[in-house]
Amino acid sequence: MRVLLMSYGSRGDVAPLAALALELRELGAEVRVCAPPDEEFADLLAGVGAEMVPFGRPVRALVTGTPPSDAAGFAAELVGAHFDTVAAAAEGCDVLVASGLMPAGARSVAEKLGIRYVYACFHPFEIPSTHYPPSPRPGPPAPPHLTDNRALWDFDARKVNALYLAPLNSHRASIGLPPVDNVRDHVFADRPWLAADPVLGPWQKMTDLDPVQTGAWILPDERPLPADLVEFLDAGTPPVYVGFGSMPMRAATDVAKVSVEAVRAQGRRVLVSRGWADLGLVDDADDCQAVGDVSHQALFRLVAAVVHHGGAGTTTTAARAGAPQVVVPQYVDQPYWARQVAQLGIGAAHDGSTPTVESLSSALRTALAPETRDRAAAVAGTIRTDGAKAAARLLLDPVGGRGVR
Incomplete structure (x- = not known):
């Protein structure tokens, strides 16, 4: 099986993919990873024997320098990279696992290629729930009267649409796919994967989504201390x-x-x-x-x-x-x-x-x-250490993975 993993983000977004790539390769899968072109990410992925396909701008320069002033323009740039670099990397793959900063075009790529798609997140707090409000995003703040968590998550979906909907639907139309009306929920799909420890980050079901909680994807680091x-x-x-x-x-x-x-x-x-x-x-x-x-x-x-x-x-x-x-x-x-x-x-x-x-x-x-x-x-003593292994087995299991689309 050929697997494409992708994430745009910092080391905390790339290291879990390296952990999953390691487990997948040990189970005999071929693994390719789309990640930002930072040198440390290339070293990290080379260390687990995964092929790296760089996409987007270097993240460290964005974080430590001047962030993009046009959030919508940067979002459109990332969407374009999904339909360009990520789509090319997905050719010949059997499954695409997307994570990191709103991978708005990844599911469309999988849809066009007819391959399986999984969205994975590394904390439960980005999945809509009545237990907590969404994290801040670029765009206008929620009105002061909006205090109910469900209403705040609805407002969050509108903010995601404001950033990603137009470029996403434009690219979908260019490859013959129909438009979507809710980018966030389209990306998450019905059964997102939650790669977080059940003790530290338990999922409290209060929405229609039913995540698959695998445990955290931890890359073993056996380097001796200096x-x-x-x-x-x-x-x-x-x-x-x-x-x-x-x-x-x-x-x-x-x-x-x-x-x-x-x-x-x-x-x-x-x-x-x-x-x-x-x-x-x-x-x-x-x-x-x-x-x-x-x-x-x-x-x-x-x-x-x-x-x-x-x-x-x-x-x-x-x-x-x-x-x-x-x-x-x-x-x-x-x-x-x-x-x-x-x-x-x-x-x-x-x-x-x-x-x-x-x-x-x-x-x-x-x-x-x-x-x-x-x-x-x-x-x-209660923290799971087998999250990446569990995810790799689930990903390669044609029966156990059928419900994840």
Whole structure:
């Protein structure tokens, strides 16, 4: 079987596809992945032996530079890439799995080629539910009187249409397909796949959709930690890790300074992850070290707590490691993951996206409490590790996958 996986987004959108690609290849499938042309994504996919087909603009440059000023124009650009690069990559494939930033044209490509289509998301909070409102999107905010979650999700569908409907239907017409009237629901289809851990991100059914929850798609990272990092870890008590992944953190110097001061106020050493914001050290004291791209799966088992932005991958990795967490959410799904961490008792949700020494210190006191450490250790044993394997088997099972269209 030939499988095409596609996603446009940051590392948190591409790494799960690498995990699935690895499992699919071990089951004998041929795998091709459409992803942004960033070098680190190419390295990630090469590491699992998947063929990469680059499409769209480099994501890191968009995140750390000036974002597109014309959201509708950028949406139309992505739709065009679906019907061009992604469509060409799908030739000869048996199934197309779409994820990431609204893959508006992917289902149309599968429809035209007559192949199976699956939409996968990495958190439940983008699937309409009465339990929570939608995340913000480009476009006008919801009217103040609109407070019911169902009404807010209807408004969200209209915002998606405003961005994607015209270019999508134009491209569909060009290949002989009829128009659609609701882009979001068309993309999701009837049975989207939810690649999130059932403990951390359970699906609460309150809509007509019936997702297939596979568990998170986790790519094994067996890289040894760098020697200088091991030396730092061995030189004292477990440090607190501070990192914000691919988040821009535009006031990076201030964030690094605040984070180091807040951690030191708890009597702890500090590990600062540079990330896409290029965070760095604020002085040359020996209680603080900066790290680059290292294995979180190895590192998080050795730290006192993890301060992060609340991406699905980082949240899941910290939970698996039994590391207490402080989530400083920036946008999209991250506030929801912060809430989940707090509700599970495995850490603290920082109030807002910009920490101060006082606010981060307060959250750290919760995360570093003995009862939080005990709870995090208990929850760690419940986190599934077979999500990608389960998804790969389901994808290749012609019987079990018939209901997913």
